[in-house]
Amino acid sequence: MNNHSNVAATVPDVCVTPVVDAGRVASVSETLPPEEAMRELAEVFGLLADPGRLRLMAALLEGGEMCVCDLAAATGQSMSAASHALRLLRMHRVVKVRRSGRMAYHSLADSHVRMLFDLAIAHIGHGANGRDDD
DSSP states (O other): OOHHHHHHHHSOSOOSSSOSOHHHHHHHHHHSOOHHHHHHHHHHHHHTTOHHHHHHHHHHHHHOSEEHHHHHHHHTOOHHHHHHHHHHHHHTTSEEEEEETTEEEEEESOHHHHHHHHHHHHHHHHHHTTOOOO
């Protein structure tokens, strides 16, 4: 057992005073996004918390525009599961659809989705090398 785990177990995670740096608290409070934006952000992160939906996003990142049957085959999902996941991703503007006759082709909604995905992958890789800085 190391000393760090003992210290963490005995030191309470509370401040003695309610506000230590009132100026910083006020500055940060003013710059926080509105509550509605935070709710929407939480919904997007919750949506991205599913490995199946992430596999669909990764397939769209690699393959570009694809139909549901090709996405299902590429990700190892049933067409029903892929279709349901794509519907959720469309509802939250992560994926868009283009119809051509009876076919529907899905793609990522915009470059922000690619950036978010790429940053998350980089973050995972960063944590894997054991470094906590940066």
